[in-house]
Amino acid sequence: MSRASARRAPSARLSASDDSVQPIRMIGNVQHAVESYVCVSNSRRLVDEVAARTAELCQAVAGDNAERALMFEEGKAIMKATKDGLLLWIGARSHLMCHSLQVAIESNLFLVMPQRPAEIPWYPGEGTPFAVIERLLEKPQGSTTRVLR
Secondary structure (H helix, E strand, O other): OOHHHHOOOHHHOOOOOOOOOOOOOOOOOOOEEEEEEEEOOOHHHHHHHHHHHHHHHOOEEEEOOOEEEEEEOOEEEEEEEOOOEEEEEEEEOOHHHHHHHHHHHHHHHHHHOOOOOOOOOEEEOOOOOOHHHHHHHOOOOOOOOOOOO
């Protein structure tokens, strides 16, 4: 199947108001997943810009500027804006597709970020999107600092 025929027309893309949109965090048939966290002050704008730059590669886009899911033929990427940064999750059927989606999201993120980090650390994902990163971001008991920064 060609890339053009696998894609939906822009007018057929899903939006947050469509009744047919599956829950954003529903992961489906994912065999490989990675997740990351990037400290940024303008995370909602970055979610919008990265989604817009990546949309032509997607079969569908769902969500709003706080949390956006990009659905591909063999995978899914989720970006979630937080107060202090941006959570990223990518899942796919194969390791190759997972890495390809990671490169697509990361390269578009580098293009729109005003201050680029030297690298974006990625962690192997578990069954639930953001479970690893959210656990790493939790404050240890009795501490005022977060584990990741």
